[in-house]
Amino acid sequence: MDEIITTQPSPQHWFGMVYLLIFGAGIGFFLLSFIALGVLPGLRLAKTIASHTQTDMPDYTxxxxxxxxxxxxxxxxxxxxxxxxxxxxxxxxxxxxxxxxxxxxxxxxxxxxxxxxxxxxxETGVRSDDWQLTHLYHPQSIVPDSVMPSYNE
Ligand code: HEC
Structure with a gap:
Protein backbone atom coordinates (compact mmCIF):
# COMPACT_ATOMS: atom_id res chain seq x y z
CA MET A 1 0.00 0.00 0.00
CA ASP A 2 1.27 3.41 -0.96
CA GLU A 3 1.98 5.74 1.88
CA ILE A 4 0.33 9.16 1.74
CA ILE A 5 3.01 11.72 2.21
CA THR A 6 1.74 14.85 3.90
CA THR A 7 3.66 18.07 3.48
CA GLN A 8 2.42 19.69 6.68
CA PRO A 9 5.21 21.79 8.16
CA SER A 10 6.26 20.76 11.62
CA PRO A 11 5.45 22.95 14.70
CA GLN A 12 9.15 23.71 14.93
CA HIS A 13 8.99 25.17 11.46
CA TRP A 14 6.21 27.62 12.47
CA PHE A 15 8.01 28.53 15.66
CA GLY A 16 11.02 29.41 13.56
CA MET A 17 8.89 31.88 11.62
CA VAL A 18 7.87 33.87 14.71
CA TYR A 19 10.45 36.52 13.99
CA LEU A 20 8.53 37.33 10.81
CA LEU A 21 5.36 37.83 12.82
CA ILE A 22 7.17 40.13 15.26
CA PHE A 23 8.73 42.03 12.38
CA GLY A 24 5.31 42.52 10.78
CA ALA A 25 3.78 43.60 14.09
CA GLY A 26 6.60 46.10 14.60
CA ILE A 27 5.99 47.69 11.23
CA GLY A 28 2.24 47.63 11.89
CA PHE A 29 2.59 49.44 15.21
CA PHE A 30 4.99 51.93 13.71
CA LEU A 31 2.49 52.76 10.97
CA LEU A 32 -0.32 52.94 13.52
CA SER A 33 1.53 55.39 15.74
CA PHE A 34 2.67 57.41 12.71
CA ILE A 35 -0.94 57.82 11.65
CA ALA A 36 -2.39 58.30 15.14
CA LEU A 37 0.27 60.69 16.43
CA GLY A 38 1.39 62.44 13.24
CA VAL A 39 -1.05 62.33 10.36
CA LEU A 40 -4.40 62.63 12.17
CA PRO A 41 -3.40 65.54 14.48
CA GLY A 42 -1.86 67.27 11.44
CA LEU A 43 -5.11 66.96 9.48
CA ARG A 44 -7.07 68.22 12.46
CA LEU A 45 -4.76 71.19 12.89
CA ALA A 46 -5.03 72.06 9.19
CA LYS A 47 -8.82 71.90 9.48
CA THR A 48 -8.85 74.12 12.59
CA ILE A 49 -6.53 76.65 10.98
CA ALA A 50 -8.68 76.72 7.83
CA SER A 51 -11.90 77.26 9.80
CA HIS A 52 -10.47 79.99 12.07
CA THR A 53 -8.16 81.80 9.69
CA GLN A 54 -8.94 85.38 8.91
CA THR A 55 -9.14 85.48 5.15
CA ASP A 56 -8.06 89.11 5.01
CA MET A 57 -4.84 88.64 7.00
CA PRO A 58 -2.32 90.93 5.28
CA ASP A 59 1.22 89.86 4.46
CA TYR A 60 3.96 91.12 6.73
CA THR A 61 5.29 94.54 5.84
CA GLU A 123 2.66 93.68 23.48
CA THR A 124 1.48 95.94 20.65
CA GLY A 125 0.06 99.15 22.07
CA VAL A 126 0.62 98.17 25.71
CA ARG A 127 3.49 100.65 26.17
CA SER A 128 4.36 103.85 24.37
CA ASP A 129 7.15 103.93 21.76
CA ASP A 130 9.26 106.07 24.15
CA TRP A 131 8.84 103.48 26.88
CA GLN A 132 9.91 100.68 24.49
CA LEU A 133 12.96 102.58 23.21
CA THR A 134 14.16 103.54 26.67
CA HIS A 135 13.53 100.03 27.92
CA LEU A 136 15.46 98.40 25.04
CA TYR A 137 18.29 100.88 25.47
CA HIS A 138 18.61 100.26 29.18
CA PRO A 139 15.93 98.07 30.82
CA GLN A 140 17.21 98.76 34.36
CA SER A 141 16.41 102.47 34.10
CA ILE A 142 12.73 101.48 33.97
CA VAL A 143 12.66 98.18 35.85
CA PRO A 144 15.63 98.41 38.27
CA ASP A 145 15.98 94.67 38.98
CA SER A 146 15.40 93.56 35.38
CA VAL A 147 17.73 90.84 34.06
CA MET A 148 17.10 91.88 30.46
CA PRO A 149 20.32 92.97 28.72
CA SER A 150 20.72 96.44 27.21
CA TYR A 151 20.48 96.66 23.43
CA ASN A 152 22.28 99.94 22.76
CA GLU A 153 24.95 99.27 20.19
C1 HEC B 1 18.02 87.48 29.53
C2 HEC B 1 16.61 87.44 29.23
C3 HEC B 1 16.02 88.45 28.28
C4 HEC B 1 16.35 88.71 26.97
C5 HEC B 1 17.45 88.05 26.15
C6 HEC B 1 15.40 89.69 26.50
N1 HEC B 1 14.55 90.02 27.50
FE1 HEC B 1 12.99 91.33 27.32
N2 HEC B 1 12.58 91.10 29.31
C7 HEC B 1 13.24 90.25 30.16
C8 HEC B 1 12.69 90.40 31.49
C9 HEC B 1 13.12 89.64 32.73
C10 HEC B 1 11.67 91.38 31.42
C11 HEC B 1 10.79 91.91 32.56
C12 HEC B 1 11.50 93.05 33.28
C13 HEC B 1 11.61 94.26 32.39
O1 HEC B 1 10.58 94.84 32.02
O2 HEC B 1 12.76 94.65 32.08
C14 HEC B 1 11.64 91.80 30.02
C15 HEC B 1 10.74 92.73 29.51
C16 HEC B 1 10.61 93.04 28.18
C17 HEC B 1 9.58 93.90 27.62
C18 HEC B 1 8.53 94.64 28.43
C19 HEC B 1 7.23 93.86 28.48
C20 HEC B 1 6.21 94.62 29.27
O3 HEC B 1 5.25 95.13 28.66
O4 HEC B 1 6.36 94.71 30.49
C21 HEC B 1 9.78 93.95 26.27
C22 HEC B 1 8.95 94.72 25.26
C23 HEC B 1 10.92 93.12 25.98
N3 HEC B 1 11.38 92.57 27.16
C24 HEC B 1 11.42 92.94 24.72
C25 HEC B 1 12.60 92.24 24.47
C26 HEC B 1 13.23 92.21 23.18
C27 HEC B 1 12.69 92.88 21.92
C28 HEC B 1 14.34 91.46 23.31
C29 HEC B 1 15.41 91.16 22.28
C30 HEC B 1 16.01 92.31 21.64
C31 HEC B 1 14.41 91.00 24.70
N4 HEC B 1 13.34 91.52 25.36
C32 HEC B 1 15.40 90.19 25.20
C33 HEC B 1 14.24 89.37 29.83
C34 HEC B 1 14.88 89.31 28.60
Whole structure:
Protein backbone atom coordinates (compact mmCIF):
# COMPACT_ATOMS: atom_id res chain seq x y z
CA MET A 1 0.00 0.00 0.00
CA ASP A 2 1.27 3.41 -0.96
CA GLU A 3 1.98 5.74 1.88
CA ILE A 4 0.33 9.16 1.74
CA ILE A 5 3.01 11.72 2.21
CA THR A 6 1.74 14.85 3.90
CA THR A 7 3.66 18.07 3.48
CA GLN A 8 2.42 19.69 6.68
CA PRO A 9 5.21 21.79 8.16
CA SER A 10 6.26 20.76 11.62
CA PRO A 11 5.45 22.95 14.70
CA GLN A 12 9.15 23.71 14.93
CA HIS A 13 8.99 25.17 11.46
CA TRP A 14 6.21 27.62 12.47
CA PHE A 15 8.01 28.53 15.66
CA GLY A 16 11.02 29.41 13.56
CA MET A 17 8.89 31.88 11.62
CA VAL A 18 7.87 33.87 14.71
CA TYR A 19 10.45 36.52 13.99
CA LEU A 20 8.53 37.33 10.81
CA LEU A 21 5.36 37.83 12.82
CA ILE A 22 7.17 40.13 15.26
CA PHE A 23 8.73 42.03 12.38
CA GLY A 24 5.31 42.52 10.78
CA ALA A 25 3.78 43.60 14.09
CA GLY A 26 6.60 46.10 14.60
CA ILE A 27 5.99 47.69 11.23
CA GLY A 28 2.24 47.63 11.89
CA PHE A 29 2.59 49.44 15.21
CA PHE A 30 4.99 51.93 13.71
CA LEU A 31 2.49 52.76 10.97
CA LEU A 32 -0.32 52.94 13.52
CA SER A 33 1.53 55.39 15.74
CA PHE A 34 2.67 57.41 12.71
CA ILE A 35 -0.94 57.82 11.65
CA ALA A 36 -2.39 58.30 15.14
CA LEU A 37 0.27 60.69 16.43
CA GLY A 38 1.39 62.44 13.24
CA VAL A 39 -1.05 62.33 10.36
CA LEU A 40 -4.40 62.63 12.17
CA PRO A 41 -3.40 65.54 14.48
CA GLY A 42 -1.86 67.27 11.44
CA LEU A 43 -5.11 66.96 9.48
CA ARG A 44 -7.07 68.22 12.46
CA LEU A 45 -4.76 71.19 12.89
CA ALA A 46 -5.03 72.06 9.19
CA LYS A 47 -8.82 71.90 9.48
CA THR A 48 -8.85 74.12 12.59
CA ILE A 49 -6.53 76.65 10.98
CA ALA A 50 -8.68 76.72 7.83
CA SER A 51 -11.90 77.26 9.80
CA HIS A 52 -10.47 79.99 12.07
CA THR A 53 -8.16 81.80 9.69
CA GLN A 54 -8.94 85.38 8.91
CA THR A 55 -9.14 85.48 5.15
CA ASP A 56 -8.06 89.11 5.01
CA MET A 57 -4.84 88.64 7.00
CA PRO A 58 -2.32 90.93 5.28
CA ASP A 59 1.22 89.86 4.46
CA TYR A 60 3.96 91.12 6.73
CA THR A 61 5.29 94.54 5.84
CA UNK A 62 9.01 94.97 5.16
CA UNK A 63 9.42 96.57 8.61
CA UNK A 64 7.65 93.64 10.30
CA UNK A 65 9.89 91.16 8.51
CA UNK A 66 12.96 93.11 9.59
CA UNK A 67 11.60 93.09 13.13
CA UNK A 68 11.29 89.31 13.04
CA UNK A 69 14.89 89.04 11.88
CA UNK A 70 16.15 91.34 14.61
CA UNK A 71 14.06 89.54 17.23
CA UNK A 72 15.49 86.19 16.10
CA UNK A 73 19.09 87.31 15.73
CA UNK A 74 19.24 89.04 19.13
CA UNK A 75 17.87 85.97 20.88
CA UNK A 76 14.80 87.64 22.38
CA UNK A 77 12.99 84.30 22.06
CA UNK A 78 15.40 82.78 24.58
CA UNK A 79 13.68 84.79 27.33
CA UNK A 80 10.31 85.70 25.84
CA UNK A 81 7.43 83.68 24.43
CA UNK A 82 5.03 84.87 21.78
CA UNK A 83 2.13 82.58 22.53
CA UNK A 84 -0.57 83.22 25.08
CA UNK A 85 -1.68 79.79 26.26
CA UNK A 86 -5.31 78.80 26.82
CA UNK A 87 -4.87 78.72 30.59
CA UNK A 88 -6.47 81.27 32.92
CA UNK A 89 -3.31 82.92 34.35
CA UNK A 90 -2.04 83.57 30.80
CA UNK A 91 -5.35 84.98 29.60
CA UNK A 92 -5.75 87.20 32.68
CA UNK A 93 -2.28 88.63 32.23
CA UNK A 94 -1.95 88.98 28.46
CA UNK A 95 -5.41 88.65 26.91
CA UNK A 96 -6.84 86.39 24.21
CA UNK A 97 -5.03 83.08 23.67
CA UNK A 98 -2.89 82.85 20.56
CA UNK A 99 -4.64 81.09 17.67
CA UNK A 100 -2.84 78.95 15.09
CA UNK A 101 -3.53 81.31 12.16
CA UNK A 102 -1.83 84.23 13.89
CA UNK A 103 1.60 82.77 13.26
CA UNK A 104 0.91 81.11 9.94
CA UNK A 105 3.45 83.30 8.10
CA UNK A 106 6.11 82.62 10.71
CA UNK A 107 8.65 80.17 9.46
CA UNK A 108 10.56 79.43 11.53
CA UNK A 109 8.15 80.36 14.31
CA UNK A 110 9.38 82.36 17.28
CA UNK A 111 6.94 81.16 19.92
CA UNK A 112 9.74 80.53 22.38
CA UNK A 113 9.67 78.10 25.25
CA UNK A 114 11.08 80.03 28.21
CA UNK A 115 9.56 82.92 30.07
CA UNK A 116 12.32 84.72 31.86
CA UNK A 117 10.50 87.85 30.73
CA UNK A 118 6.79 88.25 29.96
CA UNK A 119 4.97 86.99 26.86
CA UNK A 120 5.14 89.51 24.01
CA UNK A 121 2.39 88.25 21.67
CA UNK A 122 0.02 91.03 22.79
CA GLU A 123 2.66 93.68 23.48
CA THR A 124 1.48 95.94 20.65
CA GLY A 125 0.06 99.15 22.07
CA VAL A 126 0.62 98.17 25.71
CA ARG A 127 3.49 100.65 26.17
CA SER A 128 4.36 103.85 24.37
CA ASP A 129 7.15 103.93 21.76
CA ASP A 130 9.26 106.07 24.15
CA TRP A 131 8.84 103.48 26.88
CA GLN A 132 9.91 100.68 24.49
CA LEU A 133 12.96 102.58 23.21
CA THR A 134 14.16 103.54 26.67
CA HIS A 135 13.53 100.03 27.92
CA LEU A 136 15.46 98.40 25.04
CA TYR A 137 18.29 100.88 25.47
CA HIS A 138 18.61 100.26 29.18
CA PRO A 139 15.93 98.07 30.82
CA GLN A 140 17.21 98.76 34.36
CA SER A 141 16.41 102.47 34.10
CA ILE A 142 12.73 101.48 33.97
CA VAL A 143 12.66 98.18 35.85
CA PRO A 144 15.63 98.41 38.27
CA ASP A 145 15.98 94.67 38.98
CA SER A 146 15.40 93.56 35.38
CA VAL A 147 17.73 90.84 34.06
CA MET A 148 17.10 91.88 30.46
CA PRO A 149 20.32 92.97 28.72
CA SER A 150 20.72 96.44 27.21
CA TYR A 151 20.48 96.66 23.43
CA ASN A 152 22.28 99.94 22.76
CA GLU A 153 24.95 99.27 20.19
C1 HEC B 1 18.02 87.48 29.53
C2 HEC B 1 16.61 87.44 29.23
C3 HEC B 1 16.02 88.45 28.28
C4 HEC B 1 16.35 88.71 26.97
C5 HEC B 1 17.45 88.05 26.15
C6 HEC B 1 15.40 89.69 26.50
N1 HEC B 1 14.55 90.02 27.50
FE1 HEC B 1 12.99 91.33 27.32
N2 HEC B 1 12.58 91.10 29.31
C7 HEC B 1 13.24 90.25 30.16
C8 HEC B 1 12.69 90.40 31.49
C9 HEC B 1 13.12 89.64 32.73
C10 HEC B 1 11.67 91.38 31.42
C11 HEC B 1 10.79 91.91 32.56
C12 HEC B 1 11.50 93.05 33.28
C13 HEC B 1 11.61 94.26 32.39
O1 HEC B 1 10.58 94.84 32.02
O2 HEC B 1 12.76 94.65 32.08
C14 HEC B 1 11.64 91.80 30.02
C15 HEC B 1 10.74 92.73 29.51
C16 HEC B 1 10.61 93.04 28.18
C17 HEC B 1 9.58 93.90 27.62
C18 HEC B 1 8.53 94.64 28.43
C19 HEC B 1 7.23 93.86 28.48
C20 HEC B 1 6.21 94.62 29.27
O3 HEC B 1 5.25 95.13 28.66
O4 HEC B 1 6.36 94.71 30.49
C21 HEC B 1 9.78 93.95 26.27
C22 HEC B 1 8.95 94.72 25.26
C23 HEC B 1 10.92 93.12 25.98
N3 HEC B 1 11.38 92.57 27.16
C24 HEC B 1 11.42 92.94 24.72
C25 HEC B 1 12.60 92.24 24.47
C26 HEC B 1 13.23 92.21 23.18
C27 HEC B 1 12.69 92.88 21.92
C28 HEC B 1 14.34 91.46 23.31
C29 HEC B 1 15.41 91.16 22.28
C30 HEC B 1 16.01 92.31 21.64
C31 HEC B 1 14.41 91.00 24.70
N4 HEC B 1 13.34 91.52 25.36
C32 HEC B 1 15.40 90.19 25.20
C33 HEC B 1 14.24 89.37 29.83
C34 HEC B 1 14.88 89.31 28.60
Missing amino acids: AAELRGRQVYASLGCALCHTQQVRFILPDVLRWGAPTEAWETRYDFPQLWGTRRIGPDLAR
